[in-house]
Amino acid sequence: MKFSKAEVDAIIEASPRTFVPFNKLVLSEDHQARSATTPAMSLPELAASIKDSGVLQNLVVVQAARGRYEVCAGGRRLAALTLLVQQGDIADNYPVPVLVVPADKALIASLAENCFHVPMHPADEFAAFARLLAQGKSVEDVAAAFGVTPLIVKRRMKLATVSPRLMALYREGGIGLDCLIVLASVDDHQRQEQAWAGLPSWNQRPEHLRQLLTRGEIESDADPLARYVTVKAYEKAGGPLRRDLFSDDDRKAYLLDPALLERLAADKLGKRAKQLLSEGWKWVDIRPRFAYDEYVKHGELRKPRRAPTSEEAEALKELDTRIAALHEQMDALVDRDGDAGEDVSDADDANDADDANDASRDRAFLALESEADGLEEERKARLEALTEWPVAWMALAGCVLHVGADGRAAIRAGLIRPEDRADLAQAITKAAEQKSAGGGGSEGDADPARGSGLPALQSLPSAAGATARPVHSEKLMRRLTAHRVAAIQAELLDRPEVALAALTTHLTLKLLADPLHGAYRLPNLLAISATGNQHDLRGAAEDIEASPAAQRIEADRIAWIEHLPKEPDAVFDWMLRQPPQTVQRLLTFLVASTVNGITGTDTGRPVNDGLARALGLDMTRWWSATGEAYLQHVSKARVVEVVHAAAGAKVAGPLAELKKDAAVAQAEQLLAGRGWLPDCLRVQPHADAPATGGEEVDANDPARTEAPACA
Template structure:
């Protein structure tokens, strides 16, 4: 409905402007154009704070009601804010409220006019207004109190107002979204902001990608082990420049801008550890802020020698070994049972714990018997650096290339000094029962693959990067994979992994990730040509954004990575890290999805890990079905994930030789005709034709490599 100018002026002329006590105002039901209860509630505290500071700046529109009351037909949020202030005692019940009294037959028209003609302020105007208030001398705390927000909100809005005017114009036009604007505002240099934004393709302007560009060369205090070791306090005390991101959820996060100074401080702090290591008798000790594989790739490395155990040590070792063997035999008997009862499972759990304790004792004794040969220590050295745990780490027994001959000579002079103890030669290795069955691991990793595929749908930058990297490994790295000619324009084959996932996880169709992917599949199948010959002409005729979305979907559905046993490292780890995969969004531990497939002892362990509360007695008293329900209820909403579904943290992975990585499984089912040949070669232990082998130094002693 659109009012004419004459109708609107008639409403105004027939109305009376005055003040009415708050106690005479009630919210109208019949004369409101906006449905009661549909207004946003989050801004009521802010509006109340503004009214307390500045008063009611815009009159309410009312119509006469019954019993000396007036019904508010426009201004419901202002009335609610006033009600909040009166209830809190900040305003009296007879507080005078400015109103415009209109006839009852014009109330609905007036309400519609106010709501229809009202234009909300653009967010950019709000940011700039906050900045102007502070610039004119009003304290941040006073501005925050006047609008019912925290001082941090005011500071963030001021920061947004300080973004490059050129970029702020694009924000007003809708070319830059708020998430990207916050990333841009995290740095103060307008030139850097504009270069970062303009340097990205329009389809690749994601907040995380933008943040990586703007923070190049900076060290994140909460992620860098070196920064954690040195501490921000020590770095700033040394005069190191920093930058804090007001928009970060972590208020302790700091960006360190002088990486060279940080490394110097780390080396200086490591010197105390280095002096202790040097006092042990090593020829040299290097100190570095971090371990870089390439710097020591040509170094050899000593092995410890085993000294003879004393009579007492040998007796203890023999006893421990006998106990381990007895426990392992009993555990193997339980594992071989078709359907072990609860008592057997409890016994097995107890024996496993005892085996772990016994093995720890054996390991401690082995370490006590393993020593560095003193004659070789005098020719070798150590590297002291900051480890991934932000603590000093040491690599012992490094042999410089120039010292290999002297190490060989020293080892020949001390031959026979250290002999391996017969008691350490063999420790029985009992069968180890995996935490999760093969079927459950396949189910969990299938859900993980589906979740990665779903996450990838909105990240064309990651899809392009990972596929490009995989093709580069296949086609450009020497001795990795040979390409053969074919009739197709690309030497590439792809496989849709969805049907395999459905086999590995029979409940996957009820998962969020599968449903997301299935909807996308239906969409593309509905618009693609039905004839294969028509697909390429159709793709060439589409807008670049459509092609990008199709490409991303196709890359996503080729992701693979289902396992039968829990691996230490999964082929999709790098991809999951790039996507920031949070499996708690896609999978939850319930009775059917997890607890029905694990033992009661495992369920008890999970409850303790997820909630921090012991549940042993409660679980032991329950039957299997009750224990499953209890565990599912206890863990619900905690976001707990089994290790195989958790996101591995990024670590400093040293560079490796290409030949060592040649047989690693890629995260995508992409390959060529030579894939089977490579697999056969790997299985038989023979290298593919042309593979390089590194020459070995046959003259090094057994203690050196």
């Protein structure tokens, strides 16, 4: 039978209301409408509220035997009262307001209380907390009244300060509580609303919202500079910050003045810098955040290691012997794995014995491994003690003092400024001449500066090399080398014999690396993990799709897709039916699609240089130095230098007087048709390179640009 609210109200209206001592109340087993619940407030919170304000809503009871009353609605209030009695906060005869209903109406009354009760919206709770505090109650008083911590009260108050527009959305279900918490972390209503409006509908995640709100702010626990300076020092210096009440870490803060933070870091680093200068370094630069681009032109010395004394050598030898012995014992334990239990006939006993032996061997292995690791650390420390900077080197070099990724002071030492390279080379030459005149050194000594206290010249970039090196940013280098990779891929499409050789070489270095000394250290010629790198090319050079090389590759890709079966399971059978030439051309295309070589630096030999030489790569067929492709991305001085190299000083001179845009436009015209290439796009001949064995291919042969010969 379904009861209307009016009928239920009539039952309640006809029932008497009174007070019953707590010790006369028992929980009803027969008249409870709800056996389990998900409370909006925990039991301690409810108990604290009753202690502060009393029982505001009566319990529904029925009269039972021996003067007792069974509670059929209000079980949680009864449990909270029980907790207060147990804690001694109220007497066991505490008067509890009740509504006494007939036994045959008890279940209906219990059902009515649960069905017709409208729970408070969380937004109303936030506002109520704020009103209590506005009435003069302290945070601690409100916390005690509701049995929660002061932090929870502060958080609910903070939620009440969210923009009214956003709070209305929250009431309507348009914003989740997790996002409302993030919005409440800042006080500016306009900033809250802008952040929410800027959040795409498909990505309304609290993590993304937090990124929008904290843009430009520095997280105290994540930023190395903030960890190095410390929030305490930043605050002491008057730095503005914002704390997030909803963070689990109450020490976390968002720093709002990056300039002040960097100044404080530099001041703190300054003390260490003075110490470094007193040690004999020629110069010390303080950089709170190390920028590699600032020092890309600097040479860098390697910290030398002196020869150990006889005692030090003996100690190192002893460590090596002990470490080797431990590794032999560990290998022996591994070899013995599975031998235990062979002499036990009973199967259960054998399994138990195997388990015991396995556990014993594991413990022994871990103990040996731990001891070996400790000896390795000791050996590393002893070797580190043998390295030191010679005074003569320090007088010519300097170091950069900065904050490392771990939030500690870090030193990059042994750097040579470009203007000091000539002096260094002169000093090395003079030292070598003095040594030669004095007849010092052994006959086989290959280092002319050994014993002079100066570094060998070949350990540094030469002064001439420093002035001739093009100034290319990492982004531009990636852009240029992406075009080089695309060009190699396009060239490779017509050279299956080279593709086969490249693939075989790659697999040889991967699968037969043990007898090939140093093979593991070689960079990958191909991305042979069956992942094409067209996405990488587009990411490195946004203009790649318009290049002739990329268009050639894309045309072949589309042609192959049209010829391949549509179902993956049918590809192998289809492959078996094709003539060898078709499979070879498809393999060539796939190998070409994996060529590697995008890099952000222009030092060292390109990984694909050998492949480029084998193909006879001519980058002028695939790339030209236009404004968009190159000239706009380098300095005006570099533009003048390029035109000087390609067309001569007389033509390049007037460009120096023009503004950058005008110089680029004129330089593009002057370079047109001249075939100038930056060094990173040129293919240098290799004196030791063997002949490729492939026949010459005419660059103008129409067959080089035909579609794949698919059957």
